[in-house]
Amino acid sequence: MTDPKFEQLQQRLAEVNNLTKASTLLFWDQRVMMPPGGASARAEAIGTISTIAQERFVDPAIGKLLEELRAFEENSEYDSFEASLIRVTRRDYEKATRVPPELVGDLNRASAVALSAWGPAKEESNFEALRPYLETNLELRHRYVECFDPADETYDVLLDNYEPNMKTADVRQIFEQLKEELVPLMQEIGDAGDVDDSFLHQEFDQDAQRAFSLEVLRRFGYTDDEWRIDQTQHPFMTTPGHGDIRLTTNYRRDDLSSLFATMHEFGHGVYEWGVDESIAGTPLGSGVSLGLHESQSRTWENLIGRNRSFWRYFYPRLQATFPGQFGSVDEEAFYRAVNKVHPSLIRIDADEVTYNLHIILRFELEQELIDERLAVRDLPEAWNARIETYLGVEVPDDARGVLQDMHWAGGGFGYFPTYSLGNVISVQIWERLKEDLDDVDERFERGEFDDVREWLRDHLYRMGRKFSPQETIERVTGSRIDAKPYVRYLREKLAPQAV
Ligand code: ZN
Numbered sequence: 041m042t043d044p045k046f047e048q049l050q051q052r053l054a055e056v057n058n059l060t061k062a063s064t065l066l067f068w069d070q071r072v073m074m075p076p077g078g079a080s081a082r083a084e085a086i087g088t089i090s091t092i093a094q095e096r097f098v099d100p101a102i103g104k105l106l107e108e109l110r111a112f113e114e115n116s117e118y119d120s121f122e123a124s125l126i127r128v129t130r131r132d133y134e135k136a137t138r139v140p141p142e143l144v145g146d147l148n149r150a151s152a153v154a155l156s157a158w159g160p161a162k163e164e165s166n167f168e169a170l171r172p173y174l175e176t177n178l179e180l181r182h183r184y185v186e187c188f189d190p191a192d193e194t195y196d197v198l199l200d201n202y203e204p205n206m207k208t209a210d211v212r213q214i215f216e217q218l219k220e221e222l223v224p225l226m227q228e229i230g231d232a233g234d235v236d237d238s239f240l241h242q243e244f245d246q247d248a249q250r251a252f253s254l255e256v257l258r259r260f261g262y263t264d265d266e267w268r269i270d271q272t273q274h275p276f277m278t279t280p281g282h283g284d285i286r287l288t289t290n291y292r293r294d295d296l297s298s299l300f301a302t303m304h305e306f307g308h309g310v311y312e313w314g315v316d317e318s319i320a321g322t323p324l325g326s327g328v329s330l331g332l333h334e335s336q337s338r339t340w341e342n343l344i345g346r347n348r349s350f351w352r353y354f355y356p357r358l359q360a361t362f363p364g365q366f367g368s369v370d371e372e373a374f375y376r377a378v379n380k381v382h383p384s385l386i387r388i389d390a391d392e393v394t395y396n397l398h399i400i401l402r403f404e405l406e407q408e409l410i411d412e413r414l415a416v417r418d419l420p421e422a423w424n425a426r427i428e429t430y431l432g433v434e435v436p437d438d439a440r441g442v443l444q445d446m447h448w449a450g451g452g453f454g455y456f457p458t459y460s461l462g463n464v465i466s467v468q469i470w471e472r473l474k475e476d477l478d479d480v481d482e483r484f485e486r487g488e489f490d491d492v493r494e495w496l497r498d499h500l501y502r503m504g505r506k507f508s509p510q511e512t513i514e515r516v517t518g519s520r521i522d523a524k525p526y527v528r529y530l531r532e533k534l535a536p537q538a539v
Contacts, residue, residue, distance in 0.1 A: 198454030307340030314501025334462025
């Protein structure tokens, strides 16, 4: 059953998608290839294309088509491509048309300016230099929130941009549970977590790191036909189109962290890669939320890349690559070192247990900022007090405290919780996968990852954005989002008696 109006809608959405993908490519080029001199011309080009894409999407003609297609949608199966495309587009359209274009422009400009101020402020550890920009960002977020239903909790409106349909109250409940379990777990691990990982901090040839990472990626499913990897300051993944997945990583000379960053970005990439071809190039053709996305980056980085059986296969190869560094380090010592639990100052270097406490403190502080219970001026003090309570570490300067992340400067209030939600979801999906594939460890020991990847593709990646994040989790796991499996996983893997 088809409807000419549905075809018109598809055609208009395809144009929007193509424009968005063109600007994605400009962005990738800016970060990977462009000489610095191109910065201002590039900003203009990206600005123009994104504005045109936005204008085409909020065009009243799309609203009219969505109205005219209501009966068609009702007569189509909920799971069908047609009904899903209309449902998802209607939600996106209703959100997009609530915000006046001038405000969208103000939000983007303010974030861009604040991001430029963030770099030097962090460099000099000077919070005051960033403070006015953060205040402007917050003020604009209040204007943004006013465009939506006043019945909603303020933070809900912001959270929805990263984790659609998720409510702050639900996040709070999950995080309370994590806090209750993880603070004692961290204390239990205490000194037992103080394992020797000095051999991870030596000099590692960058070409050898690149070759080893690529060997891992190829085992995971990376092919030269559909993937590429480049080097940038901050690792990321982006895709300018179906069958074209671009990863970046940062090979540091003095540790092996890039290997884990590479596996992390592969997880983001393989989610996009696995979206069903029939929905590629439509608004349904990407990962459904940041939380689900992070669940996959964490799966490939931690559940797989920090797994004992993974290293059973790869450690001899790593030793052969770096005989000077690892020749006399046995596999067990290496496994413990890459899973060391130790409270620290910096989120992106944190282990699997303490990472979530870094997120929870950010989630709490940003709600206080948004609700005006905390003034921006008092933020550093509040930050330092809370990190001491949760992690027992003292912040020596704002560069290693409140200035370490770019999210708030970039306007990303409501973004942080998705990292921990991703951790939680990753284990729910993993437990489900292990019910179907009962010899996962034996497969990893043989260096086989294809069946795991294909299971994830069939059960999760294919769906793209057809369903809401919550529906997606339920379809994969049969249950709602739940922190218990994740806490159980951490305890089994990392509590002292388990080590
Ligand atoms: Zn990520």
